[in-house]
Amino acid sequence: MFPTLFRLSDLKVVMLLCVAVELCSCSSKNSSVSVLELSNDEETAYWIGNNKPVPDSDSLFYLDDPAPLFRKEFVVDGDLKSAWVQITAAGYYHANINGQRVEKNMLDPAWTDFSKRIYYSEYDITDLLDAKENCIGVTLGNGFYNPLPLKMWGRRNLRDVMHTGRPVFIGKIVLEYTNGETEEIGTDETWKYADGPLLKNNVYLGEVYDARKEVEGWDVPGFDDSSWNNAVRSDGPGGKLQKAFFPPIRVTERIRPEKIYSSEKGIWMVDLGVNFAGTFRIKLTGEPGDSVVFRFGERIYPDGTLNPMTTVCGQIKKEGVGGPGAPVVAWQTDTYILGHQKEAWYQPEFTFHTFRYMEIKGLKKQPGVDEVEGLALNTNVASSSHFSCSSELLNSIQDATQRTFLANLISVQSDCPAREKFGYGGDLNATSEAYIYNFDMQSFYRKTIYDWVDAMNDSVFVDTAPYVGIQYCGLSWESAFLTTQYYLYLYYNDLELVREMYEFNKKWMEKVARIHPENWVDSGLGDHESLVPVPVELTGTSHYLLCAEIMQKFASVMSDKEGEKQYQKLAAQIKQRLKQEFWDKPVTQEINRQTLFSTLLYYNVVPEEETEAAVDSLLAALENAPSHHFTTGIFGTKYILEALSKYVSPERVFQIVNSTEYPGWGFMIANGATTLWETWKESDNIYSNCHPMFGSVSEWFYRWLGGIQPDPEFPGFRKFTLAPGVPENMDFVNSGYTSPFGRIQSDWKKDENKVVYSFEIPRETSAVVKLKKEPAQSISIIKEGDKSFVSGSVSGLSSGQFELTEGKYRVTVQ
Known part of the structure; x- marks a missing residue:
C-alpha cells in the first residue's frame, strides 16, 4: 500500500518543526517523493510520464499537445481474494481496467500545491479483473499542474507563481491471493505510452478531442504496443503523498435540456434551465473529420444567441491581453472531431465549465432533448440538511444558493467556477457557516486548512489557497485559514484540528502583529461589492478582532493560561480601537452605514448601554437605502442579516429578503437568476453570475427562520x-x-x-x-x-x- 507520508495524526509534529524554521515553509519545492515504499523499504512504484519537454516560448503552449495514454498488462496468477489500485497524478488522470473505468471520480486528484502535498485515491478493482490476463490504462490531463500561460487580466500568468510541470502519475495494483500471498504491480519504466486522441485540455479554455486518433483496444490485454514508447521515470512534483480523506468530485446531477432551438443558421442552442458548473454528454452524428464546436455561457442575448462574456477567463476579451498565442477572447469551448464511427457519445474529461446555455456549431441536425444532458460536477459533500418554507421566493433563493455553493466546490471553495476558479479566503469568511448549514463540510474544510498551510508565507498575506500569486486583499482573506478552523470546532467539535494547528496558529498571529503592529488593519480590501465604500480599517480590523477571540478560545481548549490572557488582552485592545474610531467619533467620511453599524453590533464593539442607539442608526441607514434594502458587500451582508435579526427582529429581515425589488436576492431571481450573482447589480459582461459571497442568506434561513443555532460553550451541538x-x-x-x-x-x-x-x-x-x-x-x-x-x-x-x-x-x- 501507499505509505501515509503525511498522516493527520502526525501533522502537529510536522507543524512544530515547520514553524521553528519559517511560517508555512512546510516543504521545499526542491524536495522530491519519487518512490512509494513498503514497510520493508522495497521500492515498488515511481512517478512516470512521457518526458515531453515544456515549450520554450509561451505561444507554443497553444499547439496540439496530446494527452498521453499509459498501459501495463499483468497476470493474475492464482485464486484472487481481492485487488485494489492506489493512484494519483500531478495534473488529472483517469484509469481503466480491461477497458472499464475504475472510478466514478472526476477531475482527480484534488487541486493542491503539488510541490507540497498530493492526495491519492484507492479503488477496489476485484470485480474488474479477469481470471488471467489483464491490463490497466491511464490517461493524463493537465489540470492545474500544467496550465496555459494565459495572462489573466493582462498580467497574471499562473505559470510564473505556481509549481508546474508536465503531467506525471504514480500508482500500483495490489493483488491479494487466497493462499495469503500478495503481489504488487507499480508504475515504472516497463509501462508503455503513446499519444491519445485528446489533443488539448485546459481547465479554463476547454478541450479538443479528435476521434480519428482513437486507439482501439489500447486498455485491454492482447493489444500490440510494440510501437509504443517505454514510460520515463520522473522525480515527480515533490509533494508528500497523503490518502484523500475528503469526498471526491463526482457527477452529482444529470440535467436534461429545457429546450433546444436554432439561434441562427447552422447553430443550435441548448438551454439547460439552470446555471451550474460541470460538463456535458451529447450524442453526435456526422462524417469522419466533421468538427463540432461547443461554447458555453451563463446568459443569452435578447436575440437568443449565446452570451459567453461573464465566464471568460481572467477578462481576456480583446487582442493582446492574454499574451502570445492566447485566444482573443478566452471563452469556454470544446471541440469534437468525428472519427470513423459516424455516431458517437462525447463527454469532456479534463475540463469543467459554468453554463446554462450551450452553443453547438457544426452539427448538421438538431439534437434531441434525450441526446444531451448537463453533468453537474462538485466535491460530493453530503447534503442531508434541508430548508423550505411557504414563500416560493425564499425557496428559489435557497435553491439558487445551494446550486451556487455546489458549483463552487471543485476540490476548492472558489469564488466563481469559470472566470477564476480560485479558492479566495474572503468568500470563506463570508459563507463557510452557510455552507456548513447546508452540507457536511468537515473533511472538505480540513483539506482547505491544509491548502492554506501550503499557500502562506511569513511576510505577506495571500488571498487564495492554493496560492496563485494574488496578495492584495489582506487579512480579511488570509484569516479564513483561522476562522474556518473555528467553525470546524463550533459545528463539529473538531478538537483534533485545534490541537494540530495551535502552535502554527500562534506563529500566524505573530505574523499579523508584525504586519499590523498598531492592532489596526490599514491595508487590503474592504467590504467587496458594497454599493457604498467601506474602509478596510473597519472590516479588516474586525476580522483581526475575530482572530484574537478565536485564539483566546483555542488557548482555553489547549489549557494555555498565558496564551488565553494574551489573546484576551489583544481582543480588548482591538475592540477599544474600533470603538474609538468608528463609534465614539462622528462619522465624517463616506462609508456604508449599514456595514458600519451592523459590523459594530456583530462584533459587540458598542457598549451594551449604547446598543439601542447603534440599532437606531442601523435602521436609519436602511431607511435611506434604495427600496430600504441592503447595500452591503461580501462581509457586511452576513453581519447585517445577523445584527438586524438579533437586535430588531427576523421579521424586518424577511421583509427585505422576500422582495423582488433592487437590490436583493429576489431581484436576482425575478431577473432569471438560478445561481447567485457576484454583484447586486445585474451584469451581462463582467461579473460572474455564479458567485457564493451573498449566500450568507442561507445561513440566515437556518439560524433565524428555522432558529437552529450552535452554542459556543457546547461545540458540536451537544x-x-x-x-x-x-x-x-x-x-x-x-x-x-x-x-x-x-x-x-x-x-x-x-x-x-x-x-x-x-x-x-x-x-x-x-x-x-x-x-x-x-x-x-x-x-x-x-x-x-x-x-x-x-x-x-x-x-x-x-x-x-x-x-x-x-x-x-x-x-x-x-
Whole structure:
C-alpha cells in the first residue's frame, strides 16, 4: 500500500518543526517523493510520464499537445481474494481496467500545491479483473499542474507563481491471493505510452478531442504496443503523498435540456434551465473529420444567441491581453472531431465549465432533448440538511444558493467556477457557516486548512489557497485559514484540528502583529461589492478582532493560561480601537452605514448601554437605502442579516429578503437568476453570475427562520438553541440540520389562531428553546412516544424560554 507520508495524526509534529524554521515553509519545492515504499523499504512504484519537454516560448503552449495514454498488462496468477489500485497524478488522470473505468471520480486528484502535498485515491478493482490476463490504462490531463500561460487580466500568468510541470502519475495494483500471498504491480519504466486522441485540455479554455486518433483496444490485454514508447521515470512534483480523506468530485446531477432551438443558421442552442458548473454528454452524428464546436455561457442575448462574456477567463476579451498565442477572447469551448464511427457519445474529461446555455456549431441536425444532458460536477459533500418554507421566493433563493455553493466546490471553495476558479479566503469568511448549514463540510474544510498551510508565507498575506500569486486583499482573506478552523470546532467539535494547528496558529498571529503592529488593519480590501465604500480599517480590523477571540478560545481548549490572557488582552485592545474610531467619533467620511453599524453590533464593539442607539442608526441607514434594502458587500451582508435579526427582529429581515425589488436576492431571481450573482447589480459582461459571497442568506434561513443555532460553550451541538422566527406573512418553515449527534429538526406552521412547532432533538443533547409569546398566549407540549410527559414539568414554559432534552416534541402556542 501507499505509505501515509503525511498522516493527520502526525501533522502537529510536522507543524512544530515547520514553524521553528519559517511560517508555512512546510516543504521545499526542491524536495522530491519519487518512490512509494513498503514497510520493508522495497521500492515498488515511481512517478512516470512521457518526458515531453515544456515549450520554450509561451505561444507554443497553444499547439496540439496530446494527452498521453499509459498501459501495463499483468497476470493474475492464482485464486484472487481481492485487488485494489492506489493512484494519483500531478495534473488529472483517469484509469481503466480491461477497458472499464475504475472510478466514478472526476477531475482527480484534488487541486493542491503539488510541490507540497498530493492526495491519492484507492479503488477496489476485484470485480474488474479477469481470471488471467489483464491490463490497466491511464490517461493524463493537465489540470492545474500544467496550465496555459494565459495572462489573466493582462498580467497574471499562473505559470510564473505556481509549481508546474508536465503531467506525471504514480500508482500500483495490489493483488491479494487466497493462499495469503500478495503481489504488487507499480508504475515504472516497463509501462508503455503513446499519444491519445485528446489533443488539448485546459481547465479554463476547454478541450479538443479528435476521434480519428482513437486507439482501439489500447486498455485491454492482447493489444500490440510494440510501437509504443517505454514510460520515463520522473522525480515527480515533490509533494508528500497523503490518502484523500475528503469526498471526491463526482457527477452529482444529470440535467436534461429545457429546450433546444436554432439561434441562427447552422447553430443550435441548448438551454439547460439552470446555471451550474460541470460538463456535458451529447450524442453526435456526422462524417469522419466533421468538427463540432461547443461554447458555453451563463446568459443569452435578447436575440437568443449565446452570451459567453461573464465566464471568460481572467477578462481576456480583446487582442493582446492574454499574451502570445492566447485566444482573443478566452471563452469556454470544446471541440469534437468525428472519427470513423459516424455516431458517437462525447463527454469532456479534463475540463469543467459554468453554463446554462450551450452553443453547438457544426452539427448538421438538431439534437434531441434525450441526446444531451448537463453533468453537474462538485466535491460530493453530503447534503442531508434541508430548508423550505411557504414563500416560493425564499425557496428559489435557497435553491439558487445551494446550486451556487455546489458549483463552487471543485476540490476548492472558489469564488466563481469559470472566470477564476480560485479558492479566495474572503468568500470563506463570508459563507463557510452557510455552507456548513447546508452540507457536511468537515473533511472538505480540513483539506482547505491544509491548502492554506501550503499557500502562506511569513511576510505577506495571500488571498487564495492554493496560492496563485494574488496578495492584495489582506487579512480579511488570509484569516479564513483561522476562522474556518473555528467553525470546524463550533459545528463539529473538531478538537483534533485545534490541537494540530495551535502552535502554527500562534506563529500566524505573530505574523499579523508584525504586519499590523498598531492592532489596526490599514491595508487590503474592504467590504467587496458594497454599493457604498467601506474602509478596510473597519472590516479588516474586525476580522483581526475575530482572530484574537478565536485564539483566546483555542488557548482555553489547549489549557494555555498565558496564551488565553494574551489573546484576551489583544481582543480588548482591538475592540477599544474600533470603538474609538468608528463609534465614539462622528462619522465624517463616506462609508456604508449599514456595514458600519451592523459590523459594530456583530462584533459587540458598542457598549451594551449604547446598543439601542447603534440599532437606531442601523435602521436609519436602511431607511435611506434604495427600496430600504441592503447595500452591503461580501462581509457586511452576513453581519447585517445577523445584527438586524438579533437586535430588531427576523421579521424586518424577511421583509427585505422576500422582495423582488433592487437590490436583493429576489431581484436576482425575478431577473432569471438560478445561481447567485457576484454583484447586486445585474451584469451581462463582467461579473460572474455564479458567485457564493451573498449566500450568507442561507445561513440566515437556518439560524433565524428555522432558529437552529450552535452554542459556543457546547461545540458540536451537544447543547444548542432553537429560536425560530415567525414572520407575519409566512405560513410555515421546515428546517433540518444534521449535527455530529444526529438530526436536528425545527419546523413550524400557523393554524388559525395558533403556531405549532415540531422539534427533534438528538440523543445525548439538549436545546434551549426561545419562542415569541405574548402574555395572553398559552403554551402546551406533547412529547412523542412518552405518555408520561406533561407540559407542567418543563421549567420556564410560560415565558416561552425553556429547555428540552432528546426526543421529538410538538409545541403549540395558542
